[in-house]
Amino acid sequence: MNRIFGSSSTKKPKPTLQDAINATDTRVASVEVKIRKLDGELLRYKEQMSKLRSGPGKNAIQQRALRVLQQKKLYEGQLNQLQQQTFNMESAALTTDNLRNTMATVDAMKLANKEMRKQYGKIDIDKIENMHYDMEELLEQANEIQESLGRSYAVPDEIDEADLEAELDALQLEEEEEGPSYLADLNKVPDFLDESPVETSEPTTKEAVKTT
DSSP states (O other), rough: HHHHHOOSSSSSOOHHHHHHHHHHHHHHHHHHHHHHHHHHHHHHHHOOOOHSSHHHHHHHHHHHHHHHHHHHHHHHHHHHHHHHHHHHHHHHHHHHHHHHHHHHHHHHHHHHHHHHHHHHTTTTTHHHHHHHHHHHHHHHHHHHHHHHTOOOSSSSSSSHHHHHHHHHHHHHHHHHHHHOOOHHHHHHHTOOSSSOOOOOOHHHHHHHHHHH
16 A cells, blocks of 8 residues: 555654744745835825826725735734744743753753762761771870970979079079179278278378478
8 A cells, every 4th residue: 555655654854843933934024025015016106196186097096005005904914923923932942942951950960969879878977987086096196195205304393483483582692692892802801900091191292391
């Protein structure tokens, strides 16, 4: 039967939404050309009527102009319908594209979620906590070792600051008692004299002459 009627096994693909939009745009362009042509005829009839006087000839041209105007109105209505169809299809195409992008985003998020679960499934939280505790113990041991190495063996552990200040004051007093100045030693009276010597002034030249 297929050989008799010549039917083919391959089917033509169904037109897409973009194909329908392109076809509608072509029809819109064709209708616009017809409307412009009718506008030219109306302009010509208008010029002819402006040159004629009232009568059978002018009335005939007026009837033609009315038919052309009526035809123009039909084309304009058809043009509005086609433009509305184009707008609706473009809106549907935009919505479809947005939905397609949304689905792609959802698929990518699902894949990322699956990969994250796979990676996090390899991590053992208990092992991480144990490693954290081990690190804390190692750091504490390191601090104890540093403190032990920095300990001084000659200085006592506890030193009273008050005792240090008292010892410093005692050292200053010893220096004052044991180290008097040499000027004080020169002016000091010897121990074997009971009284200090009396100072006498030297005689002047005139007194020395009188004496002689």
